[in-house]
Amino acid sequence: MRGVVMHGPGDVRVEEREDPRIVAPTDAIIRVAAACVCGSDLWPYRGVDKVHDQPMGHEYVGVVEQTGPEVRNVKAGDFVVGSFFASDNTCEICRAGYQSRCVRAEPIGAIGTQAELARIPLADGTLVATPGTPHPDLIPSLLAASDVLGTGWFAAVAAEAGPGKTVAVVGDGAVGLLGVLAARRLGAERIVVFSRHADRRKLATEFGATDVIAERGDDGVAALKDLTGGLGAHSTVEAVGSQESMMQAIRATRPGGHVGYVGVAHDVRIPGEELFFSGVHLHGGPAPVRRFLPELIRLIWDRAIDPGKVFDLELPLDRAAEGYRAMDERRAVKTLLRP
């Protein structure tokens, strides 16, 4: 089969790779209908994370081709969506809703779904079948549910976005934009996005943002406080993962408010004393997308939400390198790849 391999920073190639096989009796093999490039794939692409001959991709939708003998919940022919962590969905941590930290969790990123086929471990716990074969125009949105929507959703839930709340969103990438969508669906009263890119501001507004602030860092915080009677947001989504964005999120939030952070932290050190006196709640991490998948699939199936709009570039798998480049250069918010 063909699949994407990152040989080093900036060096993305589509190559012939060995077809995946059932390894454990709980595995399934899926034929990938669509995959995509994640904002987190840019960390190794830019050389911030180490990378060497790594198969890429952890977001996926597709059709089950084959299942191991212990798989019960999905069968060949099912169209499925899965999370970027395989999970058994039965352990105590999964049952508490933290499937990305399942005691048997396996990162799908180690497998690489930017490919024609992928082996999905713990298929019963990881994969959720759609009600039928989706209309082709639903595929981008279902693919979004696999990570970027599920992650933005978790961030909004972690930030306790809801009725009567003012929600601030730090980061106008795909996760931040879908954090806006999630906050809107969760009933937030006011949604303020920090953005200086016209196309992203436009999409944020379509997804439900009520206000846009162009300033960043402490200037952005000051602008937000002006909008909120000096108090700050009730709920803040942090969807970047840098020191500046994390501190912006904490400072944007009122005492007793909630920060939901999902940007993969890079060289972040949170000063304890400032956090202490901020009085905020801080929760985040790798999103337990599996918790939300049934609900998100239903909303997409019913066309109640259209998260697939974050894909502004669609390419055949063979042109994956072009998709990475476009995101790296911020010409695209998010690239969808069709094997």
Place this chain on the structure above:
Amino acid sequence: MRGVVMHGPGDVRVEEREDPRIVAPTDAIIRVAAACVCGSDLWPYRGVDKVHDQPMGHEYVGVVEQTGPEVRNVKAGDFVVGSFFASDNTCEICRAGYQSRCVRAEPIGAIGTQAELARIPLADGTLVATPGTPHPDLIPSLLAASDVLGTGWFAAVAAEAGPGKTVAVVGDGAVGLLGVLAARRLGAERIVVFSRHADRRKLATEFGATDVIAERGDDGVAALKDLTGGLGAHSTVEAVGSQESMMQAIRATRPGGHVGYVGVAHDVRIPGEELFFSGVHLHGGPAPVRRFLPELIRLIWDRAIDPGKVFDLELPLDRAAEGYRAMDERRAVKTLLRP
């Protein structure tokens, strides 16, 4: 009047100070029935925090002597308990339960309640009258409600201690011990305290601890994981404020669990990536004691709890220096001072 002044690290004296007067129409003057030395008073005593000729004390119970013309909720003769932050209890932040971050908050520590008299700002929002003049044996417990119980209670609430939960408590000082008591009252199933001091272990057990771990740091975490099927605690109270204790609390908590931290952070830097992958909820800060005071006073009045047991040294105000020394040398958990 006589009051405690810390002239520099280790230099605590009881001196004649000017009697406090009503400054704002919302002030009250109270005659202090009992005050005490806080664990946080040891930071300047030990030279970790800067200090120079500072009146000391922020915990207090006493009788209202005089009120400003705008005070409505308490009157001369009332026996009152207050928090270590004055708060109006009417602003949006107070109404959300974060009175220690009231938009008009004033630290009582700047006033100094280790004294015969104290001026309490925002008396209507800050002070809660007891149902009558308390029996003398209730005074230590009511005094505890002013900070150390309210803080331990907030930590347990922030850690979401409750039925079915395993709660770990990092720190066996008065706040940690009362975090144990709070976790027990909140219905926790199992309460594990980290302690290596026989007297404190004994008191922790009286307050409801079910298990004691003598190891600290990562060894303590490993011992806790052994007790919890490898998963860690659902809820962890952090009641120290050091880098080691904060990391111990985060590492002791299972993914999706809650850390409630109330130790005043000193030189703490939380590594973002570790926090991200821990998947814990982190909440804390200066406890909004005022939120809990009515409930805590009732529990004490009804003799349902006896938090005053944390005072294992009682001295007349004039011997305050001895009380500081005993706590610094860990000969006392907490010192009560009678003016």
